[in-house]
C-alpha cells in the first residue's frame with residue numbers, strides 16, 4: 001500500500017486501530033469500534049470509498065488496492081478480537097453456572113488492630129484506672145522541646161545529625177527522637193493552672209525517629225509510650241509502686257520487677273526497670289541473653305531543670321516519668337525474633353500474634 005495515496009485522517013485511524021481493539025473489554029465496545037471503522041454509514045471505510053469516487057482516473061487502481069488492503073486488515077482484526085471476547089464471555093458464563101449452592105460461602109477476612117496498637121491500648125487500659133489520660137504531640141518537633149526542655153546538654157551526642165533527623169529547610173526543627181517532648185508541651189500548657197488541677201498524670205504513646213539502620217532489632221521509626229505524673233512530695237516509692245503494678249498487670253500477677261540505677265538527663269535519680277524474663281522464668285534464654293531479666297522501662301524522678309523549663313517551681317512540684325519501647329516489649333511478649341515483621345504487614349504474622357491479644 002502506498003501511504004501517500006491516503007489522507008492523514010485515514011492514516012491516523014489506521015495507526016490507532018490496534019489500541020482501539022485492545023481497549024475493548026466487551027462485545028458492545030467492539031461493535032462501536034466496528035461501526036467507526038467499517039460501518040455502513042459514516043465510517044472510515046465509507047469515507048475511503050468516497051475518496052475513490054472522486055480520485056483522478058490514473059490513481060483509481062492504486063488507491064483502490066490500498067483501500068481494499070486496509071479494509072481487509074480491519075475486518076480481520078475485528079473478527080479475531082470478537083472471537084477472543086466471545087470465548088471470555090463463555091468462560092465467565094460457565095463459571096457462573098457452575099456455582100454450587102451447597103458449598104459454604106467464602107468468608108471475608110476480618111480486620112483487626114495492629115499488634116503494636118493492641119499493646120499500646122493495653123497499656124492505656126492499665127493506667128486509666130490510676131487517673132492517667134492520653135496526650136499526644138507532633139512528630140515534627142522543635143529542638144527546644146526535644147532536647148532543651150529535657151535538660152539534654154548542647155554537646156550531647158543524641159543532638160548530632162548522625163543520630164537525629166533534622167529538617168534542612170527549617171532550622172531547629174527535627175523528627176522527635178522520643179515521646180518525651182510531649183512532657184514539655186503538656187507541662188507548659190498546664191503550668192498556669194496546675195495549682196487548681198492539683199497536679200497531672202498522663203500517658204503519651206506515639207512514633208519516634210532515629211537514624212538507625214534497619215536490622216532485626218532496629219528501625220529508624222519505632223514507637224514509645226511515655227508516662228508522667230506531677231504532684232506534691234512525689235518520690236521513688238510512688239514511681240516503684242506504680243511501675244510494679246503496671247508490669248504485673250502487663251505480664252501477670254507473678255511478674256518479678258527490679259529497679260537498677262541508671263542515667264537519663266531529664267530525671268534525677270534515674271533507673272531502668274527489668275522484669276524477670278517471661279519466656280524462661282529467669283533461668284536464662286536467648287531473649288534475656290542468659291541473664292534471666294529483660295529491660296522494659298527507663299524511668300526516674302523528673303529533673304528540677306525540666307520542671308523549671310516548663311514554668312513549674314521544683315520546690316513546690318515534683319514527679320516521675322517513665323518510657324517504654326513498644327516494639328521491644330511486643331517482641332518479648334510475642335516471642336517475635338525480628339522487629340521488621342511488625343512493619344511488613346504480612347497477614348500471616350499479624351494474625352498469629354496471640355501473645356498480644
Ligand SMILES: [Zn+2]
Pocket residue numbers: 277278279280281282283284285286287288289290292293
Ligand atoms: Zn529468658
